[in-house]
Amino acid sequence: MNSSSINIPQQNTNIPRKNKALFLDRDGVINHDPGDYTKSLEEFHILPTIMDKMKTWYEAGYKIIIITNQGGIAKGLYPGTEVDAIHQYLQGRCIAEGFEITDFYYCPHHPEYSGKCFCRKPGSLLIEKAIHKYAIDPELSVMFGDRERDVQCAQGAGVRGIQIPTNGEILSVGEFLQGYSPS
Numbered sequence: 363m364n365s366s367s368i369n370i371p372q373q374n375t376n377i378p379r380k381n382k383a384l385f386l387d388r389d390g391v392i393n394h395d396p397g398d399y400t401k402s403l404e405e406f407h408i409l410p411t412i413m414d415k416m417k418t419w420y421e422a423g424y425k426i427i428i429i430t431n432q433g434g435i436a437k438g439l440y441p442g443t444e445v446d447a448i449h450q451y452l453q454g455r456c457i458a459e460g461f462e463i464t465d466f467y468y469c470p471h472h473p474e475y476s477g478k479c480f481c482r483k484p485g486s487l488l489i490e491k492a493i494h495k496y497a498i499d500p501e502l503s504v505m506f507g508d509r510e511r512d513v514q515c516a517q518g519a520g521v522r523g524i525q526i527p528t529n530g531e532i533l534s535v536g537e538f539l540q541g542y543s544p545s
């Protein structure tokens with residue numbers, strides 16, 4: 363009779379989170395925000411330095427994840443399929459530059475049109491979802507956005523949030539790490 367031990371599979375609820383991520387708002391950070399919604403691919407104009415900046419983070423091992431409010435969907439200004447088309451186009455541009463965006467998360471709701479939701483920034487649900495899906499360590503990660511609500515969204519998930527001017531520039535990873543190093 364064998365006395366071999368039986369291995370009972372156990373669900374590990376303490377999977378170490380060791381990935382780092384660059385979370386980015388979209389409108390006013392990646393593409394030019396004219397102050398209204400970006401309703402179509404024709405209106406999607408990538409800002410001058412963002413591709414190079416994103417690539418520095420990618421090459422430093424950060425997952426790049428977009429977190430964007432698209433309340434224009436709830437308002438009926440454009441369909442979710444147009445948002446998907448914009449994101450596919452952006453991903454194609456990134457791949458052509460030698461890097462990729464890991465995932466895109468958007469909130470299609472608007473409180474005045476579709477009621478309250480938990481995913482719209484400043485809520486943290488979308489960033490929390492990404493953190494779980496990709497085993498991201500919030501403390502190793504950063505989010506750039508052009509609104510106070512982007513910073514609040516990040517902070518709600520334990521991520522450092524940095525506000526930049528609308529249509530301004532994010533930091534490269536080198537600038538970021540230099541700016542926050544002890545020396």
Ligand SMILES: [Mg+2]
Nearest residue numbers: 387389390508
């Ligand atoms: Mg924005």
Ligand SMILES: [Zn+2]
Nearest residue numbers: 469479481482
């Ligand atoms: Zn939502």
